Amino acid sequence: MDSDLNGAWEPDFESEPDFASESSLELADEPAWLTAFLDEGVTHTESAPAPAPAPGSAPVSAPGSAAASAPASTAKTAPAKPAVPSVRAHAPATAPNIEPLTGATRSLAQFAADRNDPVQPGGLRPLENADDLLRQLDLWVGRGWLRALDRAFVDLLHGIAPQSDSLVLLAAALTSHQLGHGHVCLDLAATLDEPDFALSLPPEGDALRNTMLPSQLLSGLTPDVWRDALLANPLVDHGSNLAAGDRPMVLAGNRLYLRRYWNYELSVAASLRDRLAEPLPVPPDLPARLADLFPEPPPQVDGKPVSDWQKVACALAARGRFSLITGGPGTGKTTTVVRLLGMLQASALADGQALRIRLAAPTGKAAARLGESIGVQLSRLPLTDDVKAHVPTTVSTLHRLLGNRPDSRRFRHDRRHPLSLDVLVIDEASMIDLEMMASVLDALPASARLILLGDKDQLASVEAGAVLGDLCRDAEIGAYRADTRAWLEAMTGAPLVDPMLEPGEQALAQQTVMLRHSRRFGGASGIGRLARAVNAQDPAQARVVFAQSPQDLSTLRVDGERDAALLTLIVGATSRRAAGAGRTGSAAAAASNDVPSDAANAGPQGYAHYLNRLHNGRPPATTHHDDPAWAKWAADVLAAFDDFRLLCALRKGPWGVEGLNQRVADTLQARGLIRATDIWYEGRPVLSTRNDYSLGLMNGDIGIAMQVPTAEGTMALRVAFPRNDGQGGVRFVLPSRIGAIETVFAMTVHKSQGSEFAHTALVLPPALNPVLTKELIYTGITRARQWFTLVESGEGVFDAAVARRVRRLSGLSLHLDAPSQAVGAG
């Protein structure tokens, strides 16, 4: 336990002390693509959407956009075929694109059909005149349907090739916008089928008035005509230029990419193909080693023995330079990988050369969880102390592993400076976006093994790409070749049995295993059954499971924002009167109210639980400021805070993070549990929203403001953050030193990935929204360890959301199947 109550703590870098506070995994708006502009020497800053110009007025660029700040010579006067700058990364997602909205809201087509107002103010002809198209894009930016960032990209292209057809500029704007929705590319045919889904249109009809919709703009256009316009344009590579060209866009079949993302797909696919090409030699006694590591009798389902998929995964990973282990919560991904590492290391040590093993995860929280879990699992394994000592339990974030550089999206480690390791394990791989995957593979030595662990059914990464989902497309059916199957049966000593299994050929499938039996959520677990019903998109079954499992599931139908039952849930349903001993400060206030106590409290908790621990567990005021009791107290409070979390689908509105955070704070204040008289108050839980290497804080770290003694003998507010060191270490940071932070009574499901809470309450808004999909609900449910509460503020939203799934466009699986030229010709 270490602490510094005065904020002068030591940064705990593993190896790279000089990184910038930038993260491509951040959820903040649009920093990445702006870096690209800056990298290319074009001044550009993102800003709020520009106001819509008056009809017929000159095009408006966002303040500081490329258009606004580029010298005049880079505009219309640029040569027709200049050296084309490479185009760099784009912004993180706001919401993933999804299948059409049905059910609880009207469709966009209905709204369009209902419109009585003129189609286009100012009589613009955007598809015939590029200037009109730019004005149309400005109108969309003004509405918030398109990002200023997308508009600036079009400006850049228009400056490079001023004669470009409007169809090309429009395609560029939409392709850029798709990246913000998590799509790696724009599919021309799919866009023409549902043009309005190419923009961020609001679900409310009124907002659609007076501005032309994409469906109106593109009505009558065919994919062939759009393709022909792109093929004829100097900004677009196609055909034989696919792999080698340097134009800013790439057309492969009907898929239009920004060059950079095309390159990522190519490099990820090529690297994986190389890694999958040749199996590695395995120890001659592999069957015996596997038998030692998996001494348990084969698992059973409904009384019948089934394959031990953990053992299968261990065998496959032992022979591959790339392997994928996917499975739902508690299916044994960590257990499997610890046994695998133990086995590989034991074999390597027997040969006199220890393996260099590194563990990583996309976020600090996920890294901390993996580290703790590995430590526990390792201690149970039947391995010598020497082998155990050579299996690491320290887990880095991917950014730290690769080595962030100040003001750059490039990492210190790449193919010229590869990581020095033999085995890399990455957990929570569903959070890895395409760019990060390309960076990892680029920095990995050719001889090293890469093992990805993750739940393919969780929400995809915030940024573009759904790498794990793309790679796991055949995981459920196994898709093993006959030779793979025979080898696995010989190594594991048991036949492969599962009703889902089907034969297949693809090389990736031969190195992929889906773990199918959850030890945490067995057959009787309501949470497990609910997760399976949601994953199967069966809302009726989900309702049945809710009704059958009151021991761990509940639903709460709320009537309005101040519903008393909701407030009770927030505070804690299983209230007991607080114990009075040992309290100081605001604890006295807490004691005068009906405050739950954590003592002997076995049921699902609310937020009074951690506040109780904060007030009641505080060391006596006479405790020396250096006494470890302060850090222990802080660690207890942080752990108690993880016993309950409100999760939201949305950020804005009364049922989003912002509205709920305020209501929770009001409620706790009204009950005397907090004194929120200032922005900083004791008990305020905060989420770090950016990697800050100077403070040692990672994007996603959660801390709690607490009154602690200073060296000067006064009490002062410090924010206690877990050190994520697997030892329960805590660091105290001055509130004023923390830059990017937000209150986190409620958090988005997206940001909760990689975390678990004993009691999780998922709050759904009253109307269906594009972000509501079965992946989001599944991810929310599987954050719960013991209890899950569904809070419904509207009729039918849960059922409609479960029926919809995220659909992310990418060509990664096509690239894996075929060389790039064949993909492009398709």
Ligand SMILES: Nc1ncnc2c1ncn2[C@@H]1O[C@H](COP(=O)(O)OP(=O)(O)OP(=O)(O)O)[C@@H](O)[C@H]1O
């Ligand atoms: N083969 C096994 N034999 C006995 N217990 C096991 C086995 N596999 C997993 N477990 C237990 O099941 C629980 C979940 O396992 P584990 O943490 O490895 O799953 P996971 O898939 O990594 O979970 P998470 O969803 O948290 O990532 C742990 O308590 C673990 O000890």
